[in-house]
Amino acid sequence: MQPYTADGLKDEITRRLRVDEGLSTHEASPKDIYYALAAIVHGEIMPAWKKTQQKHKEKKAKQVYYLSMEFLIGSLIKSNLLNCGMLGQTTEALKEMGFYPEEVFGQEQDAALGNGGLGRLAACFLDSLSSLDYPGHGSGIRYRYGLFEQRIIHGNQVELPDYWLKDPYPWENRKEEEAILIHFRGDVHMFKKNDGSLEFKYENTDKVMAVPYDIPVVGYQNSTVNTLRLWSAEPYFPLEGDATQDEDFYHDLEHQHSIEQITGFLYPDDSSPEGKELRLKQQYFLVSSSVQNIIRQFKDNYQLPLSRLPEKVVIQINDTHPSLGIPEMMRVLMDGENLGWDAAWKVTTKVFAYTNHTTLSEALETWPVGMMESLLPRIYMIIHEINERFCQDIWFNREEMRDQIPRMAVIADGQVHMARLAIIGSFSVNGVARIHTEILKKQEMRDFYVLSPGKFNNKTNGITHRRWLLQANPRLADLITEVIGPNWIRRPKQLISLMKYTRDRPLLEKFSAAKQANKQALAAFIHQRTGIAVDPNSIFDVQIKRLHEYKRQLLNIFHVIHLYNELKDNPQLDMIPRTFIFGAKAAPSYHLAKEIIKLINTVASIVNYDKDVKDKLKVIFLENYNVSLAEKIIPAADISEQISTASKEASGTGNMKMMMNGALTLGTMDGANIEIHDLVGDENMFIFGLTAEQVMDYYRHGGYSATEIYNTDDRVKRILDQLKLGEFGSQEIEFKDIYYNILSHNDPYFVLKDFEPYMETHEIVERTYRDSFSWLQKSVTNIAYSGKFSSDHTIQQYATGIWNLKQLKE
Numbered sequence: 001m002q003p004y005t006a007d008g009l010k011d012e013i014t015r016r017l018r019v020d021e022g023l024s025t026h027e028a029s030p031k032d033i034y035y036a037l038a039a040i041v042h043g044e045i046m047p048a049w050k051k052t053q054q055k056h057k058e059k060k061a062k063q064v065y066y067l068s069m070e071f072l073i074g075s076l077i078k079s080n081l082l083n084c085g086m087l088g089q090t091t092e093a094l095k096e097m098g099f100y101p102e103e104v105f106g107q108e109q110d111a112a113l114g115n116g117g118l119g120r121l122a123a124c125f126l127d128s129l130s131s132l133d134y135p136g137h138g139s140g141i142r143y144r145y146g147l148f149e150q151r152i153i154h155g156n157q158v159e160l161p162d163y164w165l166k167d168p169y170p171w172e173n174r175k176e177e178e179a180i181l182i183h184f185r186g187d188v189h190m191f192k193k194n195d196g197s198l199e200f201k202y203e204n205t206d207k208v209m210a211v212p213y214d215i216p217v218v219g220y221q222n223s224t225v226n227t228l229r230l231w232s233a234e235p236y237f238p239l240e241g242d243a244t245q246d247e248d249f250y251h252d253l254e255h256q257h258s259i260e261q262i263t264g265f266l267y268p269d270d271s272s273p274e275g276k277e278l279r280l281k282q283q284y285f286l287v288s289s290s291v292q293n294i295i296r297q298f299k300d301n302y303q304l305p306l307s308r309l310p311e312k313v314v315i316q317i318n319d320t321h322p323s324l325g326i327p328e329m330m331r332v333l334m335d336g337e338n339l340g341w342d343a344a345w346k347v348t349t350k351v352f353a354y355t356n357h358t359t360l361s362e363a364l365e366t367w368p369v370g371m372m373e374s375l376l377p378r379i380y381m382i383i384h385e386i387n388e389r390f391c392q393d394i395w396f397n398r399e400e401m402r403d404q405i406p407r408m409a410v411i412a413d414g415q416v417h418m419a420r421l422a423i424i425g426s427f428s429v430n431g432v433a434r435i436h437t438e439i440l441k442k443q444e445m446r447d448f449y450v451l452s453p454g455k456f457n458n459k460t461n462g463i464t465h466r467r468w469l470l471q472a473n474p475r476l477a478d479l480i481t482e483v484i485g486p487n488w489i490r491r492p493k494q495l496i497s498l499m500k501y502t503r504d505r506p507l508l509e510k511f512s513a514a515k516q517a518n519k520q521a522l523a524a525f526i527h528q529r530t531g532i533a534v535d536p537n538s539i540f541d542v543q544i545k546r547l548h549e550y551k552r553q554l555l556n557i558f559h560v561i562h563l564y565n566e567l568k569d570n571p572q573l574d575m576i577p578r579t580f581i582f583g584a585k586a587a588p589s590y591h592l593a594k595e596i597i598k599l600i601n602t603v604a605s606i607v608n609y610d611k612d613v614k615d616k617l618k619v620i621f622l623e624n625y626n627v628s629l630a631e632k633i634i635p636a637a638d639i640s641e642q643i644s645t646a647s648k649e650a651s652g653t654g655n656m657k658m659m660m661n662g663a664l665t666l667g668t669m670d671g672a673n674i675e676i677h678d679l680v681g682d683e684n685m686f687i688f689g690l691t692a693e694q695v696m697d698y699y700r701h702g703g704y705s706a707t708e709i710y711n712t713d714d715r716v717k718r719i720l721d722q723l724k725l726g727e728f729g730s731q732e733i734e735f736k737d738i739y740y741n742i743l744s745h746n747d748p749y750f751v752l753k754d755f756e757p758y759m760e761t762h763e764i765v766e767r768t769y770r771d772s773f774s775w776l777q778k779s780v781t782n783i784a785y786s787g788k789f790s791s792d793h794t795i796q797q798y799a800t801g802i803w804n805l806k807q808l809k810e
């Protein structure tokens with residue numbers, strides 16, 4: 001890509017404003033500037049995009065398709081500028097033109113096409129695929145409404161629609177000519193062909209057009225541009241231009257509307273599927289357009305028989321959401337391409353690989369047989385056949401496993417079990433952190449592991465250090481480059497060279513100054529958003545993630561209440577000032593999660609305005625936590641709260657982002673925290689609480705006694721009574737559900753059980769922070785070891801361990 005100078009950019013922005021909008025730079029708003037800039041960047045991207053596609057075609061390279069119901073890409077203007085090598089000049093040019101770069105970049109609305117970790121992981125993976133020159137693309141849904149916008153009103157979460165396409169989206173290209181026809185419902189007819197084989201035809205189906213919108217995925221300064229293809233549902237007009245009858249007109253409008261609903265909005269539940277038919281439609285819509293598109297591209301670009309598809313294509317499915325891709329591939333190969341069952345099955349099971357993201361049983365997807373059968377009759381037939389053959393195979397070939405068949409069958413108790421389908425139809429099943437994969441093998445999926453141990457493998461998650469360090473934290477990134485040179489940018493593991501400097505006091509002071517500046521910037525932002533002044537010299541203690549009981553925001557706020565109680569008892573208490581920062585969205589139907597949000601906000605409203613504790617304690621709940629907000633908070637974090645009930649958090653990725661930005665983790669031995677611990681050890685993080693083994697042991701024996709802790713620990717009793725007696729609420733019974741969930745439902749996530757060790761560990765945190773030199777050493781050590789959690793490393797593992805994919809260097 002051609003390097004622009006700052007002056008060249010200024011001229012080009014000025015020219016575009018003039019010819020496209022008839023504006024002078026004085027008349028232009030930040031939004032006008034944003035669009036001019038985005039158009040320039042897009043212009044830079046286009047030729048490289050074309051070239052990448054030609055290269056893939058010429059080299060007949062194997063491609064990976066990452067199928068996901070979610071791609072949480074956030075804002076692209078800065079990352080595209082960065083990856084095109086234009087960020088520095090642009091910032092300079094904008095300033096010289098009298099604009100604030102951040103204000104201009106801030107004009108882009110986040111594409112919030114994801115709930116949380118799973119969707120953001122998909123976005124980080126795309127960034128790494130392109131940056132490492134892998135032929136790898138995303139396939140997802142272009143929801144017209146992304147994840148709801150959260151407002152906090154009187155402490156309560158209120159959801160507003162996220163109509164992110166209100167302004168034109170400059171990064172997408174509609175490709176109408178590549179639209180694909182999708183069929184729902186209808187009748188399936190079976191014919192016997194002359195050779196005795198069966199043929200299937202469909203009639204009276206509901207037809208929907210899947211129109212692709214392509215978004216470029218720009219690699220880091222390497223001219224590689226892969227594609228994120230998002231599908232949009234539109235009505236199908238077989239006879240274009242045919243005038244509609246008057247009476248039909250409104251009926252047709254209604255029908256069109258219901259079709260467009262398929263890609264209308266993202267379901268806002270991150271861990272409790274609702275079993276709604278519209279969601280099933282979305283899933284089939286995604287996989288049918290993706291699979292048909294993959295087959296078409298294969299036929300266009302490789303002159304090979306379909307039996308050789310697995311040599312050129314691998315499809316990674318992000319959780320079970322796209323697992324209907326397996327029967328859909330069978331359908332296309334058999335009904336469309338005339339392969340027999342065995343040939344089609346051989347191809348399909350060499351193409352699909354499945355990533356699991358949770359072991360929470362309530363999060364495992366199932367669909368009622370009746371719903372699946374009527375919405376997707378042919379797909380249901382195929383699933384039924386997959387199930388029959390699978391069960392028979394065990395019955396005859398694995399006699400010792402006969403008893404397990406009922407818990408392994410795809411169709412059981414009137415439900416289609418998607419994880420079972422995904423495992424059976426894939427050649428690879430991976431978890432997302434070491435402990436998570438072990439739990440899958442030993443507990444949740446042990447039958448399948450016994451059946452085919454070779455399928456199971458671990459791929460610990462990662463995050464793109466380009467967005468999460470280079471782009472989000474330029475102060476730290478520049479300092480690192482000043483110290484160890486720029487090679488870490490392409491080889492993030494070289495961050496380890498920082499270990500040579502952990503005793504260099506003047507240098508550590510510079511790291512401290514960078515963190516301090518980031519904290520000041522966040523403090524200014526918080527003040528502007530909330531009107532609350534937080535002390536940049538206080539410890540910034542951060543918990544940012546979806547709100548879920550297992551993530552235990554409740555444990556965090558209980559600790560805050562405890563500190564508040566202590567300060568009320570003794571206002572002279574010698575403590576380092578703390579600022580507790582929360583960001584969390586709750587699924588709209590998750591009552592208890594919303595209560596916890598209300599509790600955090602209620603505690604905040606009391607603590608922040610209480611003169612007794614004013615300078616020592618602040619609680620900030622930042623509303624509408626999303627990618628852009630994460631980019632502001634993470635560089636300023638001192639403490640990264642990763643306090644899930646052990647065994648429950650599959651991996652976590654915020655833990656990696658904060659580590660990379662120099663925060664110290666305060667966490668349980670869960671998910672990827674364990675692998676952070678492997679690297680930095682006890683001395684450089686704060687581990688507490690029950691282990692996964694202990695938690696699972698308690699579950700096997702019916703839990704522990706929460707009441708006993710309530711009765712014996714005065715601090716705990718005081719907090720719970722405060723909840724019950726309405727000390728934190730306007731009404732007396734405000735937080736009774738939280739209270740009863742702990743005491744009557746026996747604290748299913750061990751909040752009280754881990755309370756004491758959590759508090760003790762917080763005391764250690766405070767003591768450690770008092771020794772600023774030692775704190776800085778630990779902070780830099782975390783940064784130094786964080787390279788292993790770059791998604792570049794993760795993608796290399798996928799590429800060699802699952803995909804058998806080659807990098808396309810020149």
Ligand code: Z16
Pocket residue numbers: 115116117118119121269270271319357358363432461649650651652653671
């Ligand atoms: C999700 O974000 C995750 C799991 C899941 O079942 C559904 C959604 Cl939307 C998260 C995990 O909770 C988290 O531990 C993990 O780091 C992330 O997926 C990416 O693997």
